[in-house]
Amino acid sequence: MDTRTNTTLLKQHLIDPAICIRCGACEAACPIQAISHDANNYVVDPSICEKCLACIPVCPTGAIDNWRMVPTARAYALDEQFGWFELPEELTPAQLAEFGAELPDEAAAADEAPQTLAQAEAALAVEPASGDSAPASPAGGYTARTPPWSAAHAYVNLYGARAAHKTVTATCVGNVRVTEVGKQYDTHHIILDFGAMPFPVLEGQSIGVIAPGLDARGQPHFARQYSVASARNGERPGYNNVSLTIKRVLEDYEGNPVRGVASNFMCDLKVGDKVEVIGPFGSTFLMPNHPKSHIVMICTGTGSAPMRAMTEWRRRLRKSGKFDGGRLLLFFGARSKEELPYFGPLLSLPRDFIDLNFAFSRTPGQPKTYVQDRLRERAADLAPLLQDANCYFYVCGLKAMENGVMQALREVAQDAGLDWAELSERLKKEGRLHLETY
Ligand SMILES: Cc1cc2nc3c(=O)[nH]c(=O)nc-3n(C[C@H](O)[C@H](O)[C@H](O)COP(=O)(O)OP(=O)(O)OC[C@H]3O[C@@H](n4cnc5c(N)ncnc54)[C@H](O)[C@@H]3O)c2cc1C
Structure with a gap:
């Protein structure tokens, strides 16, 4: 437990149990195991959480993004959080004063939660973005928190705990x-x-x-x-x-x-x-809708689901003859072609419509190949696309793919003489790099 006196204030990170759908994405994203769950709730341990924000973008409902100012010595304990069905009310300044807490000035209220990629990486205690090796857990820092500017409006939470219809x-x-x-x-x-x-x-x-x-x-x-x-x-x-x-x-x-x-x-x-x-x-992992917007899709296994959706929408637009689409590049990894969903239908798509790059890691007699290997092979195509404001990158699949993919993209950029720290920050800010892993 935090040892600071009860006169200090803590901006405590909490998960709203009324919205949380218990998908486990936050727990999986937390690099320091500050998030855990019991049969009832997902909770954040205030004595471990360093507010690196790695868990924020992966939460589909926003339940993760809740904060309460509390006297440090009275931070909500795990047992208390496990029993909640909704979040407690904010403490008023008078209540905080009753606990003997100093009222927050603006700086204290901000509580130093990192907002930039550099801060997130620093908080994750990983190699700096401009370094040579990939960060240990980059997704929380790299993924955009805004959709592409031309994405359609996404409706969320129409059915669920807080909606008129529960299911x-x-x-x-x-x-x-x-x-x-x-x-x-x-x-x-x-x-x-x-x-x-x-x-x-x-x-x-x-x-x-x-x-x-x-x-x-x-x-x-x-x-x-x-x-x-x-x-x-x-x-x-x-x-x-x-x-x-x-x-x-x-x-x-x-x-x-x-x-x-x-x-x-x-x-x-x-x-x-x-x-x-x-x-x-989900309101950020969305596809661009403007003409000539390019899409680079990188996935493994069932991470192909959103890629199939985007590909199919672009295929229908193309068929209508009324949309001037950009390039589609798919990097798809599986152990073997037999384990790759939609392998047959993908092969039948015209090559001038989609640029297919498969990677198989367990084909007998063949060297192990992963999606990141294919990304490196296509560096000459990817480097210009990374710089192209009309190109959007999507990564989806098992959590284990994240680091390898981010490292490959970083290498592609650096080998082309690009400043990865500046570029990755821009990709994020412009809603051009989206990661969803589980
Ligand atoms: C944003 C998001 C999108 C997702 N999209 C898809 C999707 O399109 N297709 C899909 O199949 N899944 C997807 N998942 C994963 C899915 O939500 C479930 O976690 C998964 O199907 C396992 O649920 P379960 O009830 O069968 O297993 P559970 O009963 O929840 O878990 C059983 C055991 O298996 C482990 N486990 C959980 N998930 C996996 C896994 N994926 N691989 C191996 N072990 C696991 C658990 O740790 C537990 O020990 C997505 C997850 C997220 C967060």
Whole structure:
């Protein structure tokens, strides 16, 4: 626990339990394990949190971005936070004074939460951005907190704890396996129809799925997030439906056997089955809409879902003949082509429409290749795109890919003589680099 006296004030980082969908993204993003959870809530340990802000951009709902000024010695303890159903009210200046706390001046109120990439990197205790090696956990620092300037308006939280409708019931209208049957990775393309209920989504947004039944504490399961894999006008144009790309989780991150609650529920769906859904979520990982805007998509596994959505929307625009699109580059990694969702359909896309770069790490007889290797190979194309204000970069997939991808982009920039610190700050400020990993 913090040892400062009760006359000092702390701007305590808290998670709003009324909005949080318990997706775990903040806990995964925190580089120093300050965030934990029990069966009820995700919480921030005030004695560990260094306010590096790595957790802020990954939160789909904004529940993570809550702060309360408290006397340091009376910071909300973990046990207290675990029991909350909503955040406590702000303490008034009079209440703070009662605790013997000095009232904050402006500088104290700001509490030194880092705002720039350089500060975030420093707070993460990583190599400076201009250094030669990649930062240990760069995503929180590099990802943009604003969408591209030409992104369409994204609706969020239409269904959920705080909305008029707590959930919307969708119907499964399709479920097909999109990785080769018989191989280890079982990934499904699932289509949900919302019937008469409005559920507007954009490419890059996600939805929350609440699996039926109760968890170990006898409570309804927390929602799990899944990226939308279809274009904004529906998996089938003009229909009120979305598609998802879901990998059946049968092992935890350490390789121990488990049976993931929501992913198995979803992969087992039959046509006609009902699913409780919340959302939509996400207002920054959105595609540009202006003509000749280029998109570089870098993904592994189910991280292909938002890339499929963006590609499909651009394909439909191209087909209409009414949109002058820019370049599309896809860097897609998997262990083998059999484990790469949508491999067949991707190959059938015209090469003058999309520039495909696959990387397979476990093809027998072939050297291991990762997406970052492909990025380095394409440095001559990527360096100008990094500098092009009309080019937007998206990274999605397993958390483990983040560092390698960021290191490769940094090398591409530096080898072209670019100042990575300045460039990465600009990419972030202009909403041109978006990371979503889980
Ligand atoms: C923004 C966002 C978008 C996402 N989009 C997708 C998507 O498009 N497709 C998709 O399949 N998933 C996606 N996920 C992951 C998804 O939300 C679930 O975490 C995942 O399906 C596991 O949920 P579960 O209920 O099956 O497993 P749980 O019952 O929650 O977990 C079971 C065990 O597996 C571990 N585990 C959890 N997730 C994984 C994983 N991905 N790989 C290996 N072990 C895991 C847990 O630590 C736990 O030990 C996304 C997550 C986020 C935050």
